Amino acid sequence: MRRAQANLKASPDATAIRQRIVAVARRHFFTHGFRAVTMDELATGLGMSKKTLYGCFPSKTDLLKAVIFDKFQDAEADFARASIQHKDDFPAKLRGLLACVQRNTEEIRPPFIRDMQRETPELFALVESRRRTLIHRHFHKLFREGRKAGTVRRDIPTDLIIEILLGVIQAIINPAKMVELDLTPETAAAAVLRIVLEGVLIRTPSGRPRS
Secondary structure, three states, X not given: OHHHHHHHHHOOOHHHHHHHHHHHHHHHHHXXXXXXXXXXXXXXXXXXOHHHHHHHOOOHHHHHHHHHHHHHHHHHHHHHHHHOOOOOOHHHHHHHHHHHHHHXXXXXXXXXXXXXXXXXXXXXXXXXXXXXXXXXXXXXXXXXXHHHOOOEOOOOOHHHHXXXXXXXXXXXXXXXXXXXXXXXXXXXXXXXXXXXXXXXXXXXXXXXXXX
């Protein structure tokens, strides 16, 4: 097995093979859960031998870690793009960042969350921590910009706004809760915007959020 791994790593196609495995595993894990998908099934679906699959990822947990890393790479890039859009339009940028939360949530279905909590609680805790850090960094920067532009109220501490936002996102914009409440990612994100975030915006004389 070690020789097979070394040969695969030395191959010029190794990176492409690993990326293909991660992409397929990510789709299956996020949709059906971690427990329901076997390495044998993945190898068959990929049209490769189990030897090749295990040469890249010695265990399903190793593959799960690679999937999570791949997911956060995509999420980081998505948030980075949203953060540089709508430079002078705070409400539009706010909606753009919430759309990032929505996009990066809707891919993950309840069976995956359930399996992570039960089977790999340490990885689940890591995912929650990294999601919190990602959201905190980008929204904190946005609210600082909003205050400078005179769009966000100054009587509410920025850190408190972020904590409330994180709490609502964790409680509502997650697959299990959206199924329970019969929400789509779109309606859940819109509810967060209306209930939580519009309350921190300075209003115009007409009562509308200042843009």
